[in-house]
Amino acid sequence: MQVLYFAWVRQKVGVAEERVSPPPEVADVAGLVRWLSGRSAGHAAAFENAGAIRAAVNQEFAAPDRRLSPGDEVAFFPPVTGG
């Protein structure tokens, strides 16, 4: 599973992208957030306030209960500020 980070989420995690293999009990986006938080102090800081973070799965916005498959591309980022 490929995980991407943008904006201050990337800065806190410390990498823009990483390949991860979460255990089978990580079934959805919310579960992935909990599992990633345990990987490093940087991950923990990035996901400390989960309410401030948005997600996309395979390049589409995704809710916390979105189911995940091993081949998915998952991205985490703050609310968007374009235009």
Next chain:
Amino acid sequence: MQVLYFAWVRQKVGVAEERVSPPPEVADVAGLVRWLSGRSAGHAAAFENAGAIRAAVNQEFAAPDRRLSPGDEVAFFPPVTGG
């Protein structure tokens, strides 16, 4: 008093502009329309349906009861179609 005509009002009257000296009893725009209608067949045709004509006095849109003075510039034209 200078009177100007635009669009099909000008075409029906036959001139774009004329200087007129209406009698004192022509006190407002509606009175001027009635008086002008008697000047020629063209004027009569132009003003036949007064409801289809708009007026301006001294370059500002004016209602039929707008009072007139000898030095005024009065214009008659169809509803505008700009833009």
Next chain:
Amino acid sequence: MTGAVPATPRVRVQEAPFDLAAESTALTAGRENVGGVASFVGLCRADDGLAALALEHYPGMTERAIAGIAAEACSRWPLSGCTVIHRVGRLRPGEPIVLVLTASAHRGAALESCAFLIDWLKTGAPFWKREEFADGRERWVEAKADDDRAAARWARATGEAPAA
């Protein structure tokens, strides 16, 4: 925001074409407080075999009326710039007729005032259009109820007179 002083609108009625990029740049060049520039360009459509549009105006009154409504737009919205250029004379299908440009620190102000100005130009500006068709027919364009409704959205007592 540029402060409390309203922008001075630029208004022109001309036969010549206008330059969208140059007019847009004129509203932003050397400024760092413009957040957005909205524009509308109205073009001559080839409806029903139209060969050309002949646009007539009332020299003096037309410029004055547009300057008045542009000043109103600058007082209703916090605009840093506002340009209205309307062409007259004979225009062929595909040619630009009218340009409205509004600049503001805020996108909503720019977008709304641009729509306000073009809606008003359709209904309140002293212009008259004659359509010339390929088969030689000519016809004065009649005012449209649709356009009146669009202008009425802005709930302003415009100067357009009732029937004479």
Next chain:
Amino acid sequence: MTGAVPATPRVRVQEAPFDLAAESTALTAGRENVGGVASFVGLCRADDGLAALALEHYPGMTERAIAGIAAEACSRWPLSGCTVIHRVGRLRPGEPIVLVLTASAHRGAALESCAFLIDWLKTGAPFWKREEFADGRERWVEAKADDDRAAARWARATGEAPAA
């Protein structure tokens, strides 16, 4: 009207500046059925001593999301053309950031769809802005409730996700 086939939107995300006049001409050149072209250019403002904006996007998702909303605009309004260009990278105050252009036989369709697209770009497009100030401070721009309200006017179920 160009008929029932919706226009194919042109979408680009790029570091380079864009050319308003060239993009506008591309929507009208050789056509005689376009009645109006609306545009909005968003610029970088020098608020609070801002020295530059750094704009980040999600390559792939960003283009796809913009193409999706542009296609929606083309299905909601009878557009003959639609162009969205959004810049990324480091932009200084006064520089243009985003361009939205919509063309239609009808001015209302062009104006409304242009406002719809820019409101959505502010709230739904995957871009993130970091402000760099003259004194060396940096700050990620936070999403604004105002922008959410502007986008909500269009009453569409956007794909923006709830909190993760």
